[in-house]
Amino acid sequence: MSPPTLGSPPTLTSTAAIRLRPRASVLLAVTSLVGAAGFCWPLLIHGRATANLAHSADAPWLFVAVLPLLLAVVLGELAEGSLDAKAIALLGILAACGAALRIPSPGVAGFEPVFFLLIPAGRVLGRGFGFVLGAVTIAASALITGGIGPWLPFQMFGAAWMGFGAGCLPPAKGKAELVLLAGYAAVSALLYGTLLNLWFWPFGAGTTTSFSFVPGAGLVHNLHSFILFDVTTSLGFDIPRAVTNGALVLVLGRPVLAALRRASRRAAFDVPVVYD
């Protein structure tokens, strides 16, 4: 029997299954900044400083080494105190489902539904939960699919931001909410693809082609090269992925949101425990 007060149907769009306390928020912001630098440094590097250019070959590897540590610190801080048994249970189940969703993705024409669960979950359970779920889902799916490599921390960051962003969307209800989430799913899947290309680009495109990264060539030149690189190599993969993810949210979003809201209502995340 459920306690009689779990009553009224959900009116809130989001709870906070993992509360972001001030210290965790600051840490998350700083880490995200470093993460962003890890992605964007090729565009931002200052051309005239030769000392910078000298490191342009080993910079990606520096970030590969640093980002997992940073992620570990953030996840550790989030877990400290504010992650209770209920949140862990939900996190475990959703991450497992997310990871399982990655198995059937054949990689053909970008059908990769791994983000589909992440977005409704971030929406319903809050941005802190979305962040952790994104990171954990990718890590778990990498273990299953053998996808562990230097790209993993970048993928984890990308998915974590995606979940975080889903928790930050403005309030909306019914069809409007579905459209909002589907739009977000499509756009964020596209962004995710672009970001990961950005990480891959400096060494993935060699040094000699017309869309290669040229250290110190300036933002405009490199941005132009990067866009060329992005469009020619992976947009044919990223756009179908964005479309499938958006469509999945449109079609299956309603029951998934309802199930998540019911779980979050029963787990009573927002209800304080008071001892007199």
Add this chain to the structure above:
Amino acid sequence: MIRFTDVTFTYAEADEPTLRGIDLAIEEGELCVVVGQTGSGKTTLLRAINGLVPHFTGGRLSGDVRVDGRSTREYPPRELADVVGVVGQNPAASFVTDVVEDELAYTMENLGIAPTVMRRRVEDTLDLLGLHELRSRPLSTLSGGQQQRVAIGAVLTASPRVLVLDEPTSALDPAAAEEVLASLTRLVHDLGMTVVLAEHRLERVIPFADRMVLVPGRGDPLVVGTTADVMATSPVAPPIVELARLAGWRPVPLSVRDARRLADPLRRRLATVPAPAPAPAPVLEPVPLPVAIAEQLSVSFGEVVALDGVDLQVRPGEVVAVMGRNGSGKSTLLAQLAGLRKPTKGTVHVLGQAPTDLPPRRLIKQVGLVPQDAGMLLYGETVADECATADHETGLAPGTTAAMLETVLPGMPMGHHPRDLSEGQRLALALAIVLAPAPPLVLLDEPTRGLDYPSKYRLVELLRKMAAGGDCIVVATHDVELAAQVATRAVVLAEGEVVSDGVARDVVCHSPVFAPQVAKVLAPDPWLTVDEVRSALAGAAP
């Protein structure tokens, strides 16, 4: 062992406390039964023992709950897991693994117990609960009673000193319930374990209970005492206790044996009044044609013969109780009448047609079947949603099902998810969906599972009203009290054959298995229910 000191608890959204100023001490080795109506706060009380209230649910708790000297204020539920084991209503909901042995070991793995100790405890638990033959069986292939015993075993492996069970038998049929209760009494008597048990099925538990806690609800003070004392005034009571109150027996007898010893004066008094009327079957003139006819009906599943040459006619106004042990063919017979499956041999006709020939939309207007697991009919997101879908599918005017629900069980929470409802509420919802198209033949499979006494009483009233209106009702049930109260006719099945078919009173009174408690106490006179005795005595009052 368990001590509540001035405990008051209020859920976050509630205005009134659910528990108010509770003082309660449960000693080691006691079997304490918690009774109370649905929604009175039994579950809250039980969950406070291991700190799920308030740590899981949220809310405001004052006072102190201590288990084995540990306060739930300082120890969250996970740190009480080695002292308190909690078992819920639906065992399948608590399973994590797929196989019996794995499930038993899972709790210990979480507590980080050494593999050699784990191995030994798994063996001990298998023996203690008589599960050794099932050790490598997949959980999904077990019966309900076996599943519940595995769920109890899974918490026992942590060797807790207190076992808390919240209505562990309400989703089980009586045989399985008995199995589980027998295991529990064994734990109390052989191991000195403290057991706190919330239960609806009081007639089976009270002979074993050392003490009883009555939760009156609305935050009123608890009534705590010996089973006989609490039963003397409890608003929820099994028939034997109601009979005792009527006859003024003190102390209240808790078993048929005790009651029979006290019943002699009552029997002699009843001998002076006319015996109860044969059966309250409405005699309609002219005798109406049967609504459902089964002739030489046989059904086999592969080698297994589920029904073997059954002949049955059901006429308007009849309530037929189909009884018999598990696997005797009760559910198969209902499935045949509902047209779920073609008969292997013989025929079934409902209103002159074979139900398997009817298109579904017409069929649901002629036969309504409420399955054993009422949740099987429910797949909407809210109760209101469920009602609207039912109206739409059957082509009824919008609101018909909701109106029916209001008569079946007033005040349903329309915004709830069907799975968040209690067993009784879920049954009411399924019943409303089935009854809304007003089928002349209604089939109910084990409808009293998990119902408390008031819900059961409401169901009986409803069935009587429907029968009086000329509907035919067929109830497959183990619940002899239900059969005693509503059935006009009883059909007993064994091994797929009809072994007796006749007026309900004659069939059940003369069977030691199917006789209700009142009949057992007052045998050889054919009294079935407390109400009958009451009205007979009132009529004979000097």
